[in-house]
Amino acid sequence: MSARSGKESIIHQLELPRTGVRTRAEFETLPTVPRGWAWELRSGRLELSLMPVTFWYSRIVCQVLDFWRGYGYEAAGDQYVADSGFARGEIGQHNFVADGVVFQPGHRPDKHSTTHAPANLFAVIEAVWQPAQVREAIDKLRVYSMLGIPHFWIVRGDHDSDDLDGFVSMYELVGEDYKLTGSRLVSELTPARDVVSAN
Incomplete structure (x- = not known):
């Protein structure tokens, strides 16, 4: 993180x-x-x-990644991504770390891989619940768009509530910029309207 x-x-x-x-x-x-x-x-x-690996972070990221895995996508998150990150353009010291990544359809990372080329990423997941974290996630929109990652989901939690749910803002890369294409609670994610086609 x-x-x-x-x-x-x-x-x-x-x-x-x-x-x-x-x-x-x-x-x-x-x-x-x-x-x-x-x-x-x-x-x-x-x-x-x-290092804000709280119960909510772990639970909500796993829930979102399990949603993607349930429909055939390989995904990685939690400590795996926090320990490795993925390359910002090339492998090296300027890696960006995400709370979760979803790989392109059909891509299966090597089990020993520690960084991931942007071309292999289909979606990036960020989980936030403090204003500074929200601003940081929004700032990453520009970087992820430059890398050409098709989808970026920001999951917001309510810091002052005991609710374990999260609100997802779904961004899709259109041209060179991300456009907000949908939003809903994590508990409301359904395959019919939320799984994005690879085409």
Whole structure:
């Protein structure tokens, strides 16, 4: 998951020493982070990142991906995607991480793959429930459209409610931009109107 920039934004970036190595003693002097945050190594920097893998996130992403799998699509999510991401144009340090991905019809990733070329992706799923996360997901519309990914679903949850459902905004790539083509609750997803044809 990427670092979030909401009211809890306490993101630090620390350049690595010239050797590229920090000793255990140096690592142990880093500030203690609040629950839900973790140090991550990104592009040669240590960054403090929010890791919001809550029950709602896990449940809602699995529910959406299971929906796609039920109709013949390969899909990946949860820790698999959070640990690997997929390549932004090419394999390397500039990967984007998504909460879930759905692969092109007929594409079956190698079981050892850790990154996925954009051409193999049919849909990207983002699950959000804080204003900063919503803004971040909307910002990704431009990047995903540049990569040519046909579908982008943003699932919003209600942070102040005990409801475990989510509201899906469905975007489809038309030309070079995404257009909103539908929206409904995750619990209301039905194959007749929601599974997108590969044509």
